[in-house]
Amino acid sequence: MRPSIGIDFGTTNTRLAYFDGRQVRLLTEPQSSSPFIPSAIAYQQGQPLASGGQAKERHGDMAITSLKWLLAEDKVIDVGHPRHGKEPIEVVTDYVGYLRQVLTDQRVDIKGLKVALTVPVNYPLKARRALLEAFNQGGLPIANLYPEPVAALYAVASIQHREGVSAIMDWGGGTLDLACLKVKDNKAYVLSSTGLKEGGDDFDEWIAREALEDFLRQHPKLEADRQLIWKNKNLGLRSRSEKRKCEYLNNPTLRWDNFVGQYDLEYRIETSRFEERLRSPVSKALRLFSQMIQESGESERLIEPVVLSGGTRNLDFIRCSFQNEFGQRLQDELPQADYFRDLERHRIDSATAIGAALLQAIDSHPVCSRAIGIRLADDRQTASTDLFWPIFKRGDKIDPISKVTMEFFVTNPSSGVARLLICDQLEPEIEPAGRLRKFFPVPIDRRESRIYLTFRITEGLLLEVTVQGALAKVDPENTRTYVADLALGFELPPIS
Structure with a gap:
């Protein structure tokens, strides 16, 4: 190691x-x-x-x-x-x-x-x-x-x-x-x-806003300056809220002397409201x-x-x-x-x-813990009848450098749109059509009889799919790139 x-x-x-x-x-x-x-x-x-x-x-x-x-x-x-x-x-x-x-x-x-x-x-x-x-x-x-x-x-x-x-x-x-x-x-x-x-930051902000509301109720003449006060004080107020948040049962009082001018802020977190x-x-x-x-x-x-x-x-x-x-x-x-x-x-x-x-x-190399593939259909088919076509097999190592390009023949739909469904699959016997992860409508020129799909795993461990028709050289707009977060798995060797 x-x-x-x-x-x-x-x-x-x-x-x-x-x-x-x-x-x-x-x-x-x-x-x-x-x-x-x-x-x-x-x-x-x-x-x-x-x-x-x-x-x-x-x-x-x-x-x-x-x-x-x-x-x-x-x-x-x-x-x-x-x-x-x-x-x-x-x-x-x-x-x-x-x-x-x-x-x-x-x-x-x-x-x-x-x-x-x-x-x-x-x-x-x-x-x-x-x-x-x-x-x-x-x-x-x-x-x-x-x-x-x-x-x-x-x-x-x-x-x-x-x-x-x-x-x-x-x-x-x-x-x-x-x-x-x-x-x-x-x-x-x-x-x-x-x-x-x-997460916790959202709860800090909730406490901070509650504290400001309580302060303005006590000092209504400052209500007109609400937005300015929040702009100037929200970072400090949220920082103080973070400290009080984890002690809301035993030490729930948030204090800030001279919060606005000579006015002090003192707010007690109400347990019932916070837990709600x-x-x-x-x-x-x-x-x-x-x-x-x-x-x-x-x-x-x-x-x-x-x-x-x-x-x-x-x-x-x-x-x-x-x-x-x-x-x-x-x-x-x-x-x-x-x-x-x-x-x-x-x-x-x-x-x-x-x-x-x-x-x-241990230089653990990520792998596919589920097969990753597509279902491709025209607009006349339903998702349930699409066939799963694996691109990366279960256990394949993930290499962000390599690409996989495949050619598909398509039946030109009257709408000029095919459906690209990114899927993964744990067991073919259990999930013959795969599990749908993301759906993309793919524009296809009516003159097309085939499209090319290029698959690669990005450095951020996402699946990137580039769809290109045969007419892309003539019409650059006929190229589309889609990204799907597939929650990729890892093969994790034991540590000796």
Whole structure:
């Protein structure tokens, strides 16, 4: 096993796991003993002023947070310069430069080290590409990209080496990510995965807005300045809400002296209202879990353990809800192991970074745990009659460089549109037509008798399908590219 680095670039916090060939070490900022490095950066006059913990603690009112989600948006970021802002990729690049400095300060020689990065299950393709570019520009080129819940669950599976099916619910600041993993014959396969873009940051914002409402009720003459107050104070208010959120039962009072002028803000989180806010996402999470297990083809009662990780799991209402649902099957601790014997705490919250480092250390190559293919039909056929045509077979290694191009003859539909259905398939006997993952209407010139489909797996582990007709040289508009998130699986060799 070779030295490696695993990075969990979270919405709220980033974790860095360094594997030196024998043990995993969680890296910290120089001024902190915590492995949680806030995903935050503050600017002054367009230049980085502080990053990580210092940005959050000293400049919370101006710190830019939720950095990875900036890459999914098309907007210029205000960095305190009077004439211009920065593109999201530039902001993330600056933060990556700070992470590189943390590694250097911890005396980690990054020359020759391979770095693995994790992303949420449903993280957009555009954002994945920008994220890889930002890490490359920031001096930490990425060797492999893994789904967050897969890396976290691997950290557990690599220790227990127990055959069977396990699952994870990784609830962080920005997303809830779920995965189901089957271990058999010392190999692990991801059967299914899914995600939800709702997390601790959304609950922080709810508390912050409730606090502002309460403040304005006490000071109605400031109501006219509501939007200005929120614009200037929302970052600091959300930061304070984050601290109170996890203590809402024992220490629920949020205070901010001189919040607006000489007026102080003091807001007490109402337990019943806050738990009512949490009830809907918890119910949605449990429904997603059931749907994921159903897709995996496994029996839900045989799933063990059900791992609960991520900072949002620490909310009492969420923890108790999942405890009631899963009972003794629920596991929220990472078992002890020789290669991270010295990690005393935070292990489960750092499981994603640890798993990424271990995956990279053994150079685990992603494979198809389900066959991936298409169903192609004209507008007169129904989906149920389409035939599944495999492109990548179950167990095939995923190589982002290679492409597969296939020629298909088509019956020209009167509408000039064919239907391309991206599917995957676990067992041909069980799913002869495959499981539909995504549907695309494909424009076809009525003069066409054939189309060409090119399939490749992107560096972000998504399936990219390019559809090209024979007349594309004459009409460039006859070429289309589609992308499908197939929740690809991995073959995970055991760690000796």
